Amino acid sequence: MPLLKCGPCGRLLAIPALAAALWAGGGAAAGQCPPGGQHWPFDQAGRQGGFSHVQLQRGTAVLAEDPLLPGNRVARLTAGPKKSGKVGKADYVHRFQPLTAGTVILMQARIYFPPGTPLNSVILMDLECASCGLDTNPGVRLYLRRGLLRVDRSKIGIKEPFLPSSPQRVTAGVWHQLSWQVTLGAGQEGRSVITLDGEVVSDARGTTLLTQEIVSRHMDVTVREQADRFQVGLTANSNPQAAEMLLDDVRFCQL
Numbered sequence: 669m670p671l672l673k674c675g676p677c678g679r680l681l682a683i684p685a686l687a688a689a690l691w692a693g694g695g696a697a698a699g700q701c702p703p704g705g706q707h708w709p710f711d712q713a714g715r716q717g718g719f720s721h722v723q724l725q726r727g728t729a730v731l732a733e734d735p736l737l738p739g740n741r742v743a744r745l746t747a748g749p750k751k752s753g754k755v756g757k758a759d760y761v762h763r764f765q766p767l768t769a770g771t772v773i774l775m776q777a778r779i780y781f782p783p784g785t786p787l788n789s790v791i792l793m794d795l796e797c798a799s800c801g802l803d804t805n806p807g808v809r810l811y812l813r814r815g816l817l818r819v820d821r822s823k824i825g826i827k828e829p830f831l832p833s834s835p836q837r838v839t840a841g842v843w844h845q846l847s848w849q850v851t852l853g854a855g856q857e858g859r860s861v862i863t864l865d866g867e868v869v870s871d872a873r874g875t876t877l878l879t880q881e882i883v884s885r886h887m888d889v890t891v892r893e894q895a896d897r898f899q900v901g902l903t904a905n906s907n908p909q910a911a912e913m914l915l916d917d918v919r920f921c922q923l
Contacts, residue, residue, distance in 0.1 A: 701774055702921065706921060711740075711741050717760050719762055722759070725756055726757075727745065727747040728744075735782075745758040745913050750908065755906050756910065758901055761898070763798070764896060764920075766797070766799065769853045774848075774923055775850075776848070776918070777846050777915055777919070778845055778846070780842070780844070784840070785913065787840065788813060789812075790811075790904065791820070792846070793810040793900050793903065794900075795809075796896075797878060797895050797897065798897045800893075804823060806824045807877070807878070808820070808823075811829070812838060816832045817838065817846075817862050818830050819862070826874075830872040832862075834869040838864065846862075849923075852877045853875070853876060858875050858876035859874075898920050900918055
């Protein structure tokens with residue numbers, strides 16, 4: 669088994685997918701929200717899908733019928749192309765009480781991309797902080813690149829993404845079950861596990877939240893090391909064309 673290594677830069681190194689079955693120390697199986705977690709099924713919700721806010725930037729968010737299961741209501745999101753340096757956005761926002769290092773957060777959703785929509789350069793989930801002391805809303809983001817899922821940490825000052833450990837890809841025309849489990853922490857205390865249709869596609873350790881140590885390298889500002897906002901949908905579309913997706917059964921919980 670390859671050794672884990674995490675230097676001062678907080679770089680993440682992939683570890684075997686088998687390790688995702690159990691969380692270190694706790695021994696509990698990953699991937700299930702306990703009773704009381706947040707759930708958005710989009711069955712009888714209004715324009716905001718039951719969320720506190722919908723974020724649109726040249727985008728739309730409406731309820732629609734599932735193309736594969738008549739009678740099932742889902743969210744249909746469209747985000748316009750990147751224009752004049754600004755990305756298109758169409759996503760739902762959930763605010764929660766600040767969570768700090770050591771917290772394990774699980775985010776899940778069923779996602780569907782219609783044929784013809786780009787499966788590249790779109791962000792599907794953000795776990796970030798709107799009250800850390802910086803106006804950039806720093807956090808980690810689940811990113812779709814050529815059909816593969818990875819995590820972008822550039823907004824917390826780390827350039828290396830979590831690279832996929834499996835060739836399993838998101839494809840158009842089918843529903844996928846997406847799960848992202850994050851342990852907030854710095855260095856080896858942080859962890860991210862991405863599961864697609866029951867298969868772990870990325871499992872990595874490293875910094876997963878904004879830290880004072882990273883901020884102090886660049887500016888004299890005091891920040892809070894925490895997360896307090898979850899966004900899901902097309903949180904950013906960087907393509908020269910519009911993107912569209914369907915969304916259903918979103919879940920958010922603390923494990």
